[in-house]
Amino acid sequence: MWATIEENLAAVSNFLWTYPLSVLLIFGGIFLTYRIGFFQFRFFGHVLHQTIGQIFKKTQSKGTITPFQAFTSALASTAGATNIVGVPLAISLGGPGALFWMWVVALIGMATKYSEILLSLKYRETNEKGIWVGGPQYYIKKALGWKWVASAFAFFLMIELIPSTMVQSNSISTQTEQAFGLSTYLTGAIMSVLIAIVIFGGIKRIARVTDKMVPGMVLIYIGVCLYVILVHADQLPAVFGLIFSSAFTPVSAAGGFAGAAVGEAIRWGTARGLYSNEAGLGTAPIAHAAARTNHPTRQAMWGIFSVFVDTIVICTISGLTVLVTGAWKDTAQENASNMISVAVGTVFGDTFGGAFISVFLLFFVVTTLGILIFYGEKQAEYLFNLKAAKVMRVVYIIAVFIGAIGGLKFVWQFLDLLLAFVLLANIIPVLFLHKEIAAITKDYVNRVYKRRTETRDVTLFYESEEEDESQ
Template identity: 70%
Template sequence: MDILAFIEEWVANISNFLWTYLLAALLIGAGIFFTVRLRFFQFRFFGHVLSQTVGQIFKKDKHEGTITPFQAFTSALASTAGATNIVGVPVAIALGGPGALFWMWIVALIGMSTKYSEIMLGVKYREKNKKGTWVGGPQYYIKKALGWDKVAFAFALFLMIEAIPSLMVQSNSITTQVEGAFGWPTEITGIIMAVLVALVVFGGIQRIAKVTDKMVPFMVLTYLSVALVVIFAHVEQIPSVFGLIFTHAFTPVSATGGFAGAGLAQALRWGIARGLYSNEAGLGTAPITHAAAQTDHPSRQGLWGIFSVFVDTIVICTISGLAVLVTGTWTEVKPDNASNMIGNAFGTILGDSLGGGFIAIFLFFFVITTVGVLIFFGEKQAEYLFGLKFSKIMRFVYIGAIYVGALGGLQFVWQFLDLLLAFVLVCNIIPLLFLHKEIRAMTDDYIERIYHNKKGKPSVQLFSDQEKDISQ
């Protein structure tokens, strides 16, 4: 074995161990802790969450911020909705069985409190940069609330670097899909992607937000509509499919067709992993976009975190999972080709070629919005670490990574993706746990000052005073 292969295997083994055991336990434990600490806030106030998020999409009230709350939501959703929801879910079912979907739900339900908490802190400790744009994220609340400068630096550095392999993987995933569906050379698709993304990201967060608040809802609704047509075309299978999901969440499932079988450990491992990857609760990326939102209270913006996990995992992932289960494609396709399951499922209605083409097209546009937001994440870390000029340099590095990844180049770098994500997550989740008293206090304040206000008027003065103190 040569040195390069040895390092790749070593990195892969460490990453698998971390994500299968330590990080899964840390994230689930944190989600349970925040759920209990906030007295099951995401469940008790879910109706209020819906009224203050989807019910306020067209509201024109102006508060301090750079983009609207809905634009912050769609920008953050753009980084999670896409390949993980469409391709990742079938992979989880292929390796963990139908029961994996149940564990995705559990991870999402408890992860809502974690995502709410990090977004709330991201807004509370945001500040204006030299261009007058609101910026924030874990690095800001880690430094300001805890004084952990080195941890804040480490979070920003790891996320800035992690964006490079992440962009490569995203780019490669779509170029291979497009090549398989339409025969386009990866070089051409890579150039098109790089140019389109550059046109978006060079406009800053405002242009990214304007693109995502139009594209993401359209893509999600269109994808869900077609998937629901597929599901209801096999409506007679729905009761038995739910039986499989709940039964095999706790018991092994035998091999059948192309499915190799899976035990309880696999259902847990793949359901939890895909759930965590899908909604990114606790990873610390969502606060970066939400920090720019126009809002009157940090907790009000945090409600969008609860809603985003609901949309991302409970809705999109569930629909993707049901599509491959009711059509039976999960037993027809071998795990090595699990990414083709959803295209095959759609092919039962649209025809084989059209089904695969539909998925390829949607993945292309999903990835365009995803990589645009990933570049924004990376730029904000570069800005925090080394200033605005350096962030502009990193923008060109990231766009170059899109093209290199499209060609399948530097695959060795990809091996570090999960390891870097692990470092990013630890740098965020542990400070979050130390800030639990502040999270609880801010939540109680929101409930008392806003939720119990019968007229629903925001407590603008409270937030303004806090924001002035923080900015000084």
């Protein structure tokens, strides 16, 4: 009976991600790209200057954490197991062409992520502790008046994060067991304690941890993988040809790779691309809502940069690493999570490859789970109250341990389906708010970008909004 339920769930998830959601994400992203005047392409240099170029710039604008801390907090939920495990999984199930569809989702997803963060900053508010909070549930309710949709988003995300934390913790416990022989029970206990220490300090402690750990971890991971790619540089032309050809034509079986149809490349590339950069999912806006900024667009540009870093840079490097080394053909589908280890091992040796990925997954997963649990808490706070948020915090920590030991795996089957519900509850309202997104973007371009005005000389967006409301 359960096998039948599993098959039905898989069939529904595959259908949703192969057709309706792929179309919605791609064409929705194209539409938003048009509405913001191709902002992510036309102003990409300006985006880099206003994001990575302003890391050390202090601001006294309204908010709880710095813009960079908001960025690293949001990036913490995407950079990690989704890049190290998710990309190889997409390739093992959808073929090399899945990487192409991840790029497509990323390029147009930049506009989607920009738009949802912009709306989150526009409609954020302070809670009873004086902490700035925001996200899809707030702009859905306040801008559209769709209270039931806002509640549905919060509920589905709160529930979805239970299997999500399980999958994340299991990815590291299996790696450490294989690399070091550590018991999954011990790994689960260690992760649960570390994560509890981080999240019980709230968004400020999470931000302090992520802004110190995430950049360094990302740079080291990229450096090691780039070296592996350079060693196999002679394979790059053939690999890029394979990526583009298999995005539109079926790939036959080879070695441990079972073969894949075009639909599978689209399905897994789109699903893992979204799961990697979370564009359209509505999670990143929750972290960005706490940022100190004087204009929604200033912080929303970090969304464009984060998609670029997460998918165009990190996911591409992960994908190329397993493709140029042949690890995608040498590794059985059920062991896809070990592909990066195998690939790195071709240059540095199997022992180093396994240890390297295990250590990095541990640090990545700790930061990822910290921010994911924060997201879940905020949904419980929105739906109920702060006490409910604390209860969910405990639930998620328990889920981390259970996932690490491989318990309740049947719950994991609901992950893609719940992600679909969360996506639908967010992306449709964002598309309905396209006029407001376009207007705020135009305000920034005309009033800030074109005048090359410094922050201190700009009439603060939030102050002008308060004046409008008082009239």
